[in-house]
Amino acid sequence: MLFRKEYEKNVKFTFRGGTHLNEHKDTAGLATVRLPEPKTVSIPLSQPIGAHATPVVAVGDRVLVGQVIGVVESGLGCPVHASVSGTVKEIVTKNNAQGVPIRNIVIENDGERTLHESVKAWEKPLEETTPEEIVEIVRQAGISGLGGATFPTYAKLQSAIGKVDTVIINCAECEPYITANHRLLLERSYTVISGLEIVMHALSVNEGIIAVEDNKPDAIALLQKAVEGKPRLRVCVLKTKYPQGDERQIIYAIKRREIPAGKLPADVGCVVINAETSSAICRAFYRGVPLVSRIVTVTGDCIKEPKNVRAPLGASYADLVEFCGGLVKPPKKIVSGGPMMGQAQWDINAPVVKGTSALLFFSEEYDKINTYHSACIHCGNCVAHCPMHLMPNYLTQYAQARQYDEAAKMNVMSCVECGTCTYNCPAGVQIVQYIRVAKGALRMKK
């Protein structure tokens, strides 16, 4: 055991496939700053995954930070909280990034950040708390996976109770530009670690791993010091390679366990939780604060002063841009999340949501390379770099020929749409997009 610990201090965990991207982590040295109180926040009553919430406040009501303003009556989903204190101005229906109409509660901010009375620490110590109680605390705090997929964390924990032996905190942050997790580790690593301990207690697990890519040596040193004297915890250093932060790749890299197609991490005895999610669990447990803010890396070649911003949920992109000194060039593309899997946005007044790990503002010049398209030259780069070991070039050909069944035979449904193939394609073929078309057609058929 001792030998293994020594060995793992030096080894760098990795997986087969993937690619080393141009990192652009220029904001890593910038401390997180709090966004000045925005005039209004617009909180959508749905997050990307889960049922829509029903509002429980009316126009004109006074709300406080942490107060529940929307509840989910049935199905998957967590309550929605007010992220600022103030008055409910209106409840409007707006289209979200995907063009789906969603009800938003607009709160006029009084700037006082008064806490609601429900915000108080859990009354029992961690040792006496039952797993069910922890799951309920996480649900009441409205915590979703903050890595970008925003799967409700309580559901993840609930389904994993009794099935897992390892909890992995995902601090890989393999997408370029984003430094939100890196800053969190440097500034609040204790919250990440105590969040991990809460999850380990809930799942009665004895092995907690904090997995960090080797491009964050300062965070690794800090964490290694922090886990000293905690025999159940250890830090694993991952090789910097995209998509190392994918659950499948991180579990395989560290535990050499492959999640079978169509199964979940819990089926191979692992739970993977994002670093910021872990920090949110800690805050919810020890201070009772629900998830009302998150760190957003605001950068891109159009931003004057890139920053890591702690923004209340519901603040508009425009508020963040203004805080970052405005734009130096007109943006051609606004991406929420990383450049590899993030979504292009169409509205600069859209609100920050739980999945907004970064806001990237790219100029026309930057985006030019994405407009180059020609025919596949069969170079095999996509095959060499696919983390799922697919043959994206042939999947694309089948999708182009609309032979979706043939694509299914070549396991098109296993694609995780990480974008590594398109990134490496010299011909500029929109490989991922063709694969999405094939997957969509196959899903329709079922």
Next chain:
Amino acid sequence: MDQNQNVTVTAPELLTVSPSPHARRHVTTASVMKDVLIALLPATVWGIYLFGIRAAITLLLCVVSSVVFELLTQLVLRRTVTVADCSAAVTGLLLGLNLPPTVPFYVPIVGSAFAIIVVKQLFGGIGKNVMNPALAARVFLMMAWTGQMTVFPAAYDRVGFGVDAVASATPLVALKQGVLPEAGLADLFLGRVGGCIGEVSVLMLLIGGIYLLVRRVIAWHIPVAFLGTVAILTLLFPQGEIPPLTFMLTSLCSGGLVLGAFFMATDYVTSPVTPVGRLIFGVGCGALVVFLRYFSGYNEGVSFAILIMNALVWYLDMCTKPRVFGKKRREKKA
């Protein structure tokens, strides 16, 4: 927005909403093709130095006519014009390097037309051709003008215009008869022998090949498997009374083997994409080269070997599919 700055945020309707990923590696088809051209430069320069102005004109004719034919075909067929990606120039240069310097000037032009129009564009353009255009054109020219295509001037015989060169026996002819060629191993390696313009100097070709490997334009699998197979087979089965090791090294350094292994067999379009497929492809090419050199009517077998393996690329890819993450190698049929 910030009033102090004279920059405005563009209106939402001007934002591009496209699917992810929003980042790209700055490698394009054109940059890959330019790398191949750079890698062929040493061999080209050596060929011109060895065979004189006539070689330069032959190469120039090949490159220019290939580009022109590509442009014309694409204009006539109303396809997107893609001559800027340099792939036609690469095909032209490779064809030129595979021609003897003494060929009449219509031969490179007809060869380029065959390579670009018939082998490449009629099959659908870049990425769609089944066979390597330069090699297919070379074989076509060999069939059409066997006489002109098999006359090679001696090294440093800088042939002028309209003068018939004095034919010199190539090393492969000697090897086939079971005797060592006149030129020594060092001459073969450095390229002081007669032959096609670009195939003579193993050293210059290796420099280009290593450049491609270092730039990660090509993977090591095909050249290593190709040359390795030829090396093993010639070592095991030497011909005549030649010592095995000498026979092996002479075989490796003669003919278009190195040019074929680094520049022709590794052509993306006509080689497999999986590592295992590439190894099998290379071994197949190597075995066929030795077989053809030993038993066929031709002295040279590289072109035919690669063309035959080109036809098998699809099957090699399908037989060597990597195991998909999270799946068993052989899924039970539902």
